[in-house]
Every structure is written in structure tokens, then in C-alpha cells.
Amino acid sequence: MFDDFLIRAALAAIGLSLATGPLGAFVIWRKMAYFGDTIAHAAILGVAVSLAFSISIFVGTLLVSFGVGLLAANFTDTRRSMDSILGVLSYSALALGLVAISFVKGANIDLNALLFGDILTVTKANLVQVWAVSLLILALLAWRWTSLLTATLSEEIAASVGINSARERLVLTLALAIVVAVSLKVVGAMLIGAMLIIPAAAARGFSRSPEKMAGIAIVIGAFSGVGGVIASAVIDAPTGPSIVVVAAMVFVASQFVARDQK
Amino acid sequence: MRNLSLGKPDMSLIVAKGLGVSFNGRLVLDRVDFIISKGEIVTLVGPNGSGKTTLIRALLGIVKAHSGHIEQQPGLRIGYVPQKLAIDATMPMTVARFLALPSRQPKDQIGAVMARVGAENLEAQQMSSLSGGQFQRVLLARALLGKPDILMLDEATQGLDQQGIAAFYQLIEAVRTEIGCAILLVSHDLHVVMSTSDRVVCLNGHVCCEGSPKVVSQAPEYRELFGIGSGGVLALYRHEHDHNHDHPHNHVPRD
Numbered sequence: 001m002f003d004d005f006l007i008r009a010a011l012a013a014i015g016l017s018l019a020t021g022p023l024g025a026f027v028i029w030r031k032m033a034y035f036g037d038t039i040a041h042a043a044i045l046g047v048a049v050s051l052a053f054s055i056s057i058f059v060g061t062l063l064v065s066f067g068v069g070l071l072a073a074n075f076t077d078t079r080r081s082m083d084s085i086l087g088v089l090s091y092s093a094l095a096l097g098l099v100a101i102s103f104v105k106g107a108n109i110d111l112n113a114l115l116f117g118d119i120l121t122v123t124k125a126n127l128v129q130v131w132a133v134s135l136l137i138l139a140l141l142a143w144r145w146t147s148l149l150t151a152t153l154s155e156e157i158a159a160s161v162g163i164n165s166a167r168e169r170l171v172l173t174l175a176l177a178i179v180v181a182v183s184l185k186v187v188g189a190m191l192i193g194a195m196l197i198i199p200a201a202a203a204r205g206f207s208r209s210p211e212k213m214a215g216i217a218i219v220i221g222a223f224s225g226v227g228g229v230i231a232s233a234v235i236d237a238p239t240g241p242s243i244v245v246v247a248a249m250v251f252v253a254s255q256f257v258a259r260d261q262k
Numbered sequence: 263m264r265n266l267s268l269g270k271p272d273m274s275l276i277v278a279k280g281l282g283v284s285f286n287g288r289l290v291l292d293r294v295d296f297i298i299s300k301g302e303i304v305t306l307v308g309p310n311g312s313g314k315t316t317l318i319r320a321l322l323g324i325v326k327a328h329s330g331h332i333e334q335q336p337g338l339r340i341g342y343v344p345q346k347l348a349i350d351a352t353m354p355m356t357v358a359r360f361l362a363l364p365s366r367q368p369k370d371q372i373g374a375v376m377a378r379v380g381a382e383n384l385e386a387q388q389m390s391s392l393s394g395g396q397f398q399r400v401l402l403a404r405a406l407l408g409k410p411d412i413l414m415l416d417e418a419t420q421g422l423d424q425q426g427i428a429a430f431y432q433l434i435e436a437v438r439t440e441i442g443c444a445i446l447l448v449s450h451d452l453h454v455v456m457s458t459s460d461r462v463v464c465l466n467g468h469v470c471c472e473g474s475p476k477v478v479s480q481a482p483e484y485r486e487l488f489g490i491g492s493g494g495v496l497a498l499y500r501h502e503h504d505h506n507h508d509h510p511h512n513h514v515p516r517d
Contacts, residue, residue, distance in 0.1 A: 028352050028353075029349065029352055029353045030348075146363065146364050146365070147364070149363065150363050150364050152348065152349070152353075153347050153348060153349055153360075153363070154342075154344045154347055154348060155319075155324055155348075156318070156319065156322055156324065156342050156344050156416070157342050157344060157363070157404075159319075159322035159323055159324045159342075160322055160340040160341065160342035160405075160414070161340070161364045161408065163364065165324070201352075204352060204354065207354040208354050208356055208388070209354055209355065209356060209359050210353060210354065210355060210359070212354065213353075213354055
């Protein structure tokens with residue numbers, strides 16, 4: 001009963017969860033939600049840059065998001081008021097991107113798709129890209145897992161055992177930029193943050209270890225993706241936001257279930 | 263490096279010479295010399311903002327010094343006990359999982375260390391559910407599992423009462439005797455220090471003074487002051503500053 005494009009959409013959402021689940025857990029643990037949003041918003045500027053220089057949108061958004069991420073990370077290092085700096089960076093990048101896109105000649109860009117995703121038009125090539133990149137991120141996080149976890153707990157403990165926290169922060173910034181670049185098509189720049197945070201936050205109540213929380217976040221993300229695609233087809237609603245709504249409903253449910261377990 | 267008066271060169275674990283660190287143009291550490299040798303207990307005291315944390319972070323290599331240099335004995339194993347962890351209820355973490363950072367240790371060894379620090383049967387508990395005292399002991403256990411040459415404790419006794427502090431110092435002392443590691447204790451308490459400290463270093467941007475603590479006498483007023491049962495592990499440190507500052511700061515306790 002389901003068309004190919006729906007199956008491709010669901011598969012794309014499942015693939016993306018492999019990366020957003022564990023990465024989202026780190027975003028929550030390190031209180032990087034605003035930081036993640038900043039990197040996501042920068043992707044719109046990345047699209048403008050890609051169009052202006054006729055390079056692949058994936059590469060353009062990846063470069064700009066990573067660049068803005070480095071800039072933001074640099075500010076958080078010096079313990080200045082992070083909140084306001086991130087706010088300035090985040091919305092400046094978004095607004096600048098929107099302005100820049102309007103100036104790119106002959107560009108037929110669907111802004112709605114950039115901001116909220118266009119998962120139903122995911123092609124087989126897109127699908128391969130999403131899965132390949134997500135598996136790469138998952139492998140990167142698995143490889144760095146102990147170092148990332150230790151650096152998250154205490155910079156000093158990390159240093160005492162020879163782990164460089166600055167390097168691990170760089171790994172996370174890079175991973176975030178890559179995930180943002182690959183998920184622009186799926187959920188859009190405005191909703192990537194939701195896919196990072198909501199499944200991981202919902203997973204917290206069911207987890208007794210960091211690894212379980214990351215794993216359960218993948219499952220919840222994938223479930224929300226599939227559920228959102230089906231729901232949007234049934235009730236004829238935009239798909240990206242539907243995925244986030246399902247994730248939010250799982251989060252609310254998790255609050256009750258987790259409470260019962262105590 | 264070779265002409266430092268303290269400690270034999272081959273025995274020194276960490277040597278810092280002429281350390282200068284500044285943040286945003288403000289000098290936090292100014293020409294600080296620091297050395298800690300094998301098996302030595304050094305207490306680093308200083309008021310808030312005196313650069314204690316910065317010195318530790320510089321010794322660990324987190325903060326880059328703009329002048330001077332630091333030498334660590336090659337292959338030095340550091341056991342670091344932080345004041346707290348940057349996690350809250352958002353990260354699920356059992357004690358057993360925490361003890362496996364950065365690498366998993368044999369079960370019997372974990373059991374032995376946990377028994378040694380008096381934190382038996384806590385492995386299945388969440389870190390967030392531990393009491394202050396239990397939490398400190400688990401942090402210490404994790405550091406000990408790495409078989410450190412030097413144990414660094416950053417304000418490890420904060421939040422403990424006098425008796426708790428005495429008990430913790432007794433534990434540290436016993437552990438030092440057993441495994442022979444050096445100990446670097448950071449404390450904001452300027453006057454009451456661990457009595458077995460070989461040296462007390464008073465820091466306030468620069469090294470103000472250095473010396474050994476006076477053992478607390480058994481006089482009743484001291485016993486009262488430090489609580490019964492401290493067992494002589496606490497001692498007074500008398501600051502002997504041979505210089506004056508042109509900027510105001512005090513070394514007296516704020517009552």
C-alpha cells in the first residue's frame with residue numbers, strides 16, 4: 001500500500017537516527033543544544049555559498065556549518081557569555097543565508113524545503129548518502145567513545161589520562177556539521193536540533209548507562225521517523241514536522257513510563 | 263632544571279619553572295616554580311582566585327603557559343580526583359561504568375579498591391544517587407584503579423564536615439603508605455591542612471610562602487576546634503611571608 005517514495009523517506013529517517021541518536025546524547029550531556037542550533041542555522045548560509053560558487057550543497061553546508069561551529073566553539077572556550085554570542089551567531093548566519101539565497105541569480109530554491117526538509121523527494125542517491133554518512137558518524141563516535149565520554153565528564157580527568165578535550169570537542173563539532181549537512185534534505189535546518197535532542201531526552205528515562213541512552217535514542221529516532229512518515233501520509237501533513245511531533249509524543253510518553261519504573 | 267634545591271632531579275615527578283599564565287591580559291600565574299617528588303605529600307593552598315586551579319590545569323597540560331616550562335617524568339601516571347563532575351541527571355552512569363573510565367579494570371581489582379576506600383557494594387548505583395561522601399570515595403577509587411604515581415585532589419574535602427575531612431585525610435594517608443604515590447592536595451583552607459603534608463605551598467598568583475605544617479598539639483582547645491577523633495591528621499600551617507604586596511589581599515580566614 002505504500003509508495004516507493006514513502007519507503008525511501010522512512011529509510012532515510014532510520015538512517016539519520018543512527019547518527020542523531022548518539023550525537024544527540026552528547027548534545028544533551030554537554031548542554032550544547034544552542035550550539036547545535038547555531039550549526040544547523042549556518043547550513044542555510046552554506047546553501048547560499050554552495051549556489052554562489054556552484055559547489056555541491058552537501059560540501060558547501062558542511063564547510064560553512066563547520067566553520068561557524070569552530071567560531072562558536074572558540075567563543076565558548078574563553079568563558080565569555082556564551083548564550084548571547086551563540087544567539088548572535090545563530091540568527092546572523094540564518095538571516096545572512098536567507099538574504100544571500102535571494103541574491104543568487106536563477107536559483108530556484110524552495111525555502112520551505114531548506115527550513116523544514118523535503119523527505120518525500122529523497123532519491124536513491126540521497127538515501128545512499130544519508131546511510132553512508134550516518135554510518136560514518138556512528139563509527140567515528142564509537143571509535144572516540146571513551147575519550148568523548150571522559151572529556152564530557154571532566155576535562156581534568158581526561159587530561160590526566162592523556163585525552164585532549166579540545167580535540168574531542170572538535171570531533172563533536174565536525175560530527176554535528178556533517179549531520180547537519182546530510183539531514184538538511186530530511187528534516188531541514190530548523191528541525192535538526194529537534195531530532196538531536198528529543199529522541200535522546202526521551203531515551204534518558206529508560207537508560208542506566210550512557211551507551212544504552214545512545215542506543216535507545218537511535219531506536220526512538222527511527223521509530224519517530226517511520227511513524228512521522230506514515231502519519232504525514234495518512235493525515236496529509238508536512239513530513240519533517242510530523243516526525244518531530246511523533247518524537248515529542250514519545251518523549252511525553254517516556255516521562256510517564258520512566259516515572260512508573262522508579 | 264638541575265639546580266632546583268628541592269628534591270633530587272631523578273625523583274621529581276613534575277617540575278614547573280617560571281610558570282606564567284594569563285587570561286585576557288590578566289596575569290593569573292606569575293613566575294611560579296613548583297616541584298613534586300616521588301612519594302611526597304604537597305598541599306597547595308590559596309584564597310579563591312589565587313590561581314590554584316589554573317596551576318593544576320597547567321600541570322595537566324590543559325592551560326598553556328605563556329612563559330616558563332613544565333616537565334613531567336616520562337610515562338607518569340596521574341590519578342586525578344575532581345571536585346565534581348560535569349554531569350547531572352541528564353547522563354545515566356552507574357558507578358561500575360564510571361570506574362571503567364578510561365579503561366575497564368579486572369573485577370577483583372575494582373572490588374579491592376572499592377573496599378579500600380570504603381565504598382563497597384555501590385557498583386550498581388547511579389552516580390547521581392550517591393551521597394557527597396560516597397561520591398568522593400568513588401572518584402578516589404577511579405583514580406586509584408589507574409595505579410597512579412601521583413594523586414591529584416582538587417578541593418576533595420569541600421562539602422565534608424571536619425570529621426569527614428579528617429576521615430578522608432586518614433584514608434588518603436593510608437593509601438599513600440600502601441601504594442607509595444605522591445599526593446598533591448589543593449585546598450582553599452589556608453590554615454588547616456593535612457598534618458602529614460611534607461610541604462605546604464601558599465599560592466596567590468605567585469608562590470607566597472612554602473613550608474611544613476605544625477602538628478596540632480593535643481591541647482584541649484585544639485581538640486575542640488578540630489573535633490574529637492580527627493586522630494591528629496589535621497595540622498595548622500603558619501604562613502611566613504617574607505614580602506609585602508602593593509595590592510590588597512588577605513591571608514586571614516574570613517569568619
